[in-house]
Amino acid sequence: MMTDFFLKLRQAGIPVTLTEFLTLLEALSQRVTAHNVEEFYYLARAALVKDERHYDRFDQVFGSHFKGLETLFDQVIGAKVPLEWLHKLAELTLTDEDKALIESLGGWEKLMETFAKRMAEQEGRHEGGNKWIGTAGRSPFGTYGYNPEGIRIGQHESRERRAVKVWDRREFRNLDDTVELGTRNIKVALRRLRRFAREGAAEELDLDDTIRSTARNAGYLELKMVPERHNAVKVLLFLDIGGSMDDHIRACEELFSAARSEFKHLEYFYFHNMVYEGLWKDNRRRYTEKTETLTVLNTFGHDYKLILVGDATMSPYEITYPGGSVEHFNPEAGEVWLDRLLRTWPRAIWLNPQSQKRWSYVPSIQMVRELMGERMYPLTLEGLGQGIRALQRIR
Amino acid sequence: MSESRFRGTEQYIATDDLMMAVNAAVTLGRPLLVKGEPGTGKTQLAEEVARSLNRPFLQWHIKSTTKAQQGLYEYDAVSRLRDSQLGDARVHDIGNYIVKGKLWEAFTIDVQPVLLIDEIDKADIEFPNDLLHELDRMEFFVYETREVIKAHHRPIIIITSNNEKELPDAFLRRCFFHYIRFPDKETMERIVNVHYPNLKKRLLSESLEAFFEIRDVPGLKKRPSTSELLDWIKLLVAEDIPPEALRGDQHKIVPPLYGALLKNEQDVHLFERLLFMSRRKKD
Numbered sequence: 001m002m003t004d005f006f007l008k009l010r011q012a013g014i015p016v017t018l019t020e021f022l023t024l025l026e027a028l029s030q031r032v033t034a035h036n037v038e039e040f041y042y043l044a045r046a047a048l049v050k051d052e053r054h055y056d057r058f059d060q061v062f063g064s065h066f067k068g069l070e071t072l073f074d075q076v077i078g079a080k081v082p083l084e085w086l087h088k089l090a091e092l093t094l095t096d097e098d099k100a101l102i103e104s105l106g107g108w109e110k111l112m113e114t115f116a117k118r119m120a121e122q123e124g125r126h127e128g129g130n131k132w133i134g135t136a137g138r139s140p141f142g143t144y145g146y147n148p149e150g151i152r153i154g155q156h157e158s159r160e161r162r163a164v165k166v167w168d169r170r171e172f173r174n175l176d177d178t179v180e181l182g183t184r185n186i187k188v189a190l191r192r193l194r195r196f197a198r199e200g201a202a203e204e205l206d207l208d209d210t211i212r213s214t215a216r217n218a219g220y221l222e223l224k225m226v227p228e229r230h231n232a233v234k235v236l237l238f239l240d241i242g243g244s245m246d247d248h249i250r251a252c253e254e255l256f257s258a259a260r261s262e263f264k265h266l267e268y269f270y271f272h273n274m275v276y277e278g279l280w281k282d283n284r285r286r287y288t289e290k291t292e293t294l295t296v297l298n299t300f301g302h303d304y305k306l307i308l309v310g311d312a313t314m315s316p317y318e319i320t321y322p323g324g325s326v327e328h329f330n331p332e333a334g335e336v337w338l339d340r341l342l343r344t345w346p347r348a349i350w351l352n353p354q355s356q357k358r359w360s361y362v363p364s365i366q367m368v369r370e371l372m373g374e375r376m377y378p379l380t381l382e383g384l385g386q387g388i389r390a391l392q393r394i395r
Numbered sequence: 396m397s398e399s400r401f402r403g404t405e406q407y408i409a410t411d412d413l414m415m416a417v418n419a420a421v422t423l424g425r426p427l428l429v430k431g432e433p434g435t436g437k438t439q440l441a442e443e444v445a446r447s448l449n450r451p452f453l454q455w456h457i458k459s460t461t462k463a464q465q466g467l468y469e470y471d472a473v474s475r476l477r478d479s480q481l482g483d484a485r486v487h488d489i490g491n492y493i494v495k496g497k498l499w500e501a502f503t504i505d506v507q508p509v510l511l512i513d514e515i516d517k518a519d520i521e522f523p524n525d526l527l528h529e530l531d532r533m534e535f536f537v538y539e540t541r542e543v544i545k546a547h548h549r550p551i552i553i554i555t556s557n558n559e560k561e562l563p564d565a566f567l568r569r570c571f572f573h574y575i576r577f578p579d580k581e582t583m584e585r586i587v588n589v590h591y592p593n594l595k596k597r598l599l600s601e602s603l604e605a606f607f608e609i610r611d612v613p614g615l616k617k618r619p620s621t622s623e624l625l626d627w628i629k630l631l632v633a634e635d636i637p638p639e640a641l642r643g644d645q646h647k648i649v650p651p652l653y654g655a656l657l658k659n660e661q662d663v664h665l666f667e668r669l670l671f672m673s674r675r676k677k678d
Contacts, residue, residue: 032418052430
C-alpha cells in the first residue's frame with residue numbers, strides 16, 4: 001500500500017526520494033499520528049513534499065490512492081478548451097522549399113483592407129480553400145494554414161510562424177527558472193563571462209600587504225584588509241515569449257535558470273517578437289505592468305552586457321514598419337528600437353533557439369542578424385560559447 | 396512523548412497541519428523548514444514552540460554574508476597574534492580564541508533547546524550544503540582544538556525561508572517541510588481574538604471585511620499580511636475609530652489609516668485610483 005503510494009507520487013512528477021519515504025515510515029512507527037487519516041495526510045505531506053508548488057499534485061495522488069477515487073490526472077494534463085468556430089480539423093503540411101515559394105499577397109495596407117472586406121462577406125464556418133477565413137487553407141486569414149503574410153485568428157499555438165496579427169489574446173506563463181535538469185552545461189558556458197573584481201567592505205586579509213606593512217612597522221603586526229572578490233559582470237537578458245517561442249520554451253527556461261543563479265547583477269525583461277517601447281517583467285501582468293524601454297535604457301549603464309533571446313521569426317513588417325507589431329500599435333519601428341539598444345549597450349548578442357539550418361529561409365532572421373552586426377548565435381551550447389566569446393571581444 | 400506535543404499557545408494559533416509538522420519534526424529530531432508569505436508568523440513559530448514546550452530559545456539570524464562556519468565556531472587568529480606580541484598569557488591556550496557559534500551553543504546546552512535559523516535563503520547558495528553533515532549527525536569537529544562537539548540532545552531546529560533562492564535537494568531531503576498558507580477568515584478571526592481579546596465584535600468583523608477586500612485588489616505589489624492587520628487594528632483601537640467608519644460600501648469610503656496596510660506608494664496610488672473609478676461609476 002505504502003510503496004505503491006510512493007511510486008505513484010514519483011509518477012506524478014513529485015521528486016520524492018527513498019530517504020524521505022523512510023522518514024515517513026519512521027515517523028509512523030514512532031506513532032506521531034494517532035491513526036487518523038487527516039493527521040496521516042499532514043504528516044505525509046510534511047515528510048514527502050518539499051515545495052508548495054507540488055502541494056496540489058500531492059493532494060490529487062493522496063486522494064486517488066487512499067480513497068479509491070478515479071485518477072484526476074487526465075483532467076489536469078489533457079484539459080483543452082474547445083474552439084467553436086475555427087476548430088482544428090485538418091492541417092496543411094508544406095516543406096521548407098514550398099514555404100519559401102509561396103508569394104506574399106501585396107502590401108500591408110492591402111492585407112488589412114482585404115481582411116475587413118472578407119469579414120463582411122463571410123458568414124459561416126470555412127475550411128480549406130484559399131480565399132475564405134477558416135482553417136487549414138492558404139488564404140491569408142484564419143488558422144492552421146500557411147501563407148507568409150497571413151493573419152491568425154483563434155488558434156492555440158501559432159502553427160506556422162508568420163502571422164501578422166494575433167487575434168487571440170493568450171495568457172502565457174512565466175518562464176520557470178527552477179528547471180535545473182541539464183542547466184549545468186549552460187552554467188559552465190556562462191561562467192566564462194565572469195569577471196572578478198573587488199568590491200564592497202574590506203573583510204579578507206591581504207596577506208602580502210600585511211607582511212609588507214608589518215615589516216615596515218618594525219615587526220609589529222599591522223593588518224591590511226581587502227574586499228572579497230565578487231563576480232562583477234552585469235547582464236541584461238531580454239527574452240522573447242509566446243507565439244512562435246512556444247516551441248523553444250524548454251531551452252529558454254534552462255538558459256534563464258542557469259543565468260539566474262550565475263550572475264548577481266542580472267536583470268531580465270520579456271518582449272514579444274521584437275523590442276518596442278514597452279517591456280515587462282511578469283508575463284501574467286504584461287498588459288498592466290509595462291516598463292518603458294526608454295526607462296530601461298536610462299537605468300542600466302553601458303557596462304551591462306545585453307543578451308537577447310528570440311527566434312526572430314516574424315513578419316518583416318514587425319521590424320521595419322511603424323504599426324507593424326502583432327499586439328499593439330507601435331509608433332516607431334522595431335529596427336529603430338533595436339538600434340537604440342545597441343547604442344546603449346554595444347556589448348550585445350542575439351541567441352536564436354531556431355535551428356541554424358532554417359535561418360536562411362526566414363527573411364526576418366536575416367534582417368535581425370544584419371541589425372545585430374552578424375552577432376546572432378544558435379541557442380545551443382556551442383552557439384552560447386561562441387556568443388560569450390564575441391561578447392568578450394567587443395570593447 | 397505525549398507531554399511535549401505542540402498545540403499552539405495563547406498568543407499563537409496553529410492550524411492542524413502546522414501542529415502535525417512541528418510534532419513530527421520534534422519527535423524524529425529532524426529540522427523543520429517553514430515557508431510562507433512574509434508576515435504569516437514564520438519567525439514567531441519557533442519562539443512559540445520554545446515557549447509551549449518550555450525550552451530555551453536560540454536564534455541564528457542569517458544575512459547575505461553569513462557563512463556556515465560562523466554557526467559552528469570562529470577562530471580569531473588575529474587577536475591571538477596580537478596578544479602574542481603583547482605577551483599576554485592567554486595566548487598559550489588556543490581555546491581562548493575560539494568563538495562559539497549558535498549551533499555549538501545549541502549542541503552543548505543542558506536541555507533540548509529550540510534553534511531558529513531565520514531566513515536561510517538570504518545566504519549564499521552553498522550555505523545549506525555546508526550544514527548538511529552537522530544537521531544530520533548533530534556533531535562537528537573543531538580542527539584547532541581537535542575535539543568533536545556532539546549534541547547532548549538533538550535540538551529542535553526550525554528554519555524559515557522567504558523563497559528568494561531555491562534550496563538544494565540534498566538539504567530539503569533531510570527536513571520536514573511546511574508551507575504556511577495565508578489564513579482564511581475564521582482562522583484570522585481567532586488570531587485577532589488572541590491578540591485583542593476585548594475587541595468589539597462589530598469592529599472586528601468590519602475591519603476583517605475591509606482587510607480581505609484590500610487583499611483582493613488585483614495587481615498589488617505587496618499584499619497586506621497578518622502582522623499588518625494586527626498593526627492596523629491596534630491603530631484603529633488607539634485612535635478610537637468607530638466601526639461605522641469602516642462600514643457599508645467599501646468602494647465609497649477609503650478605510651481610515653490604510654497606510655498601515657499598504658506599504659508601497661504605487662499600491663496606495665493603485666488603490667486610490669480603483670476607489671476613484673468605482674466612485675465615478677456609481678455617480
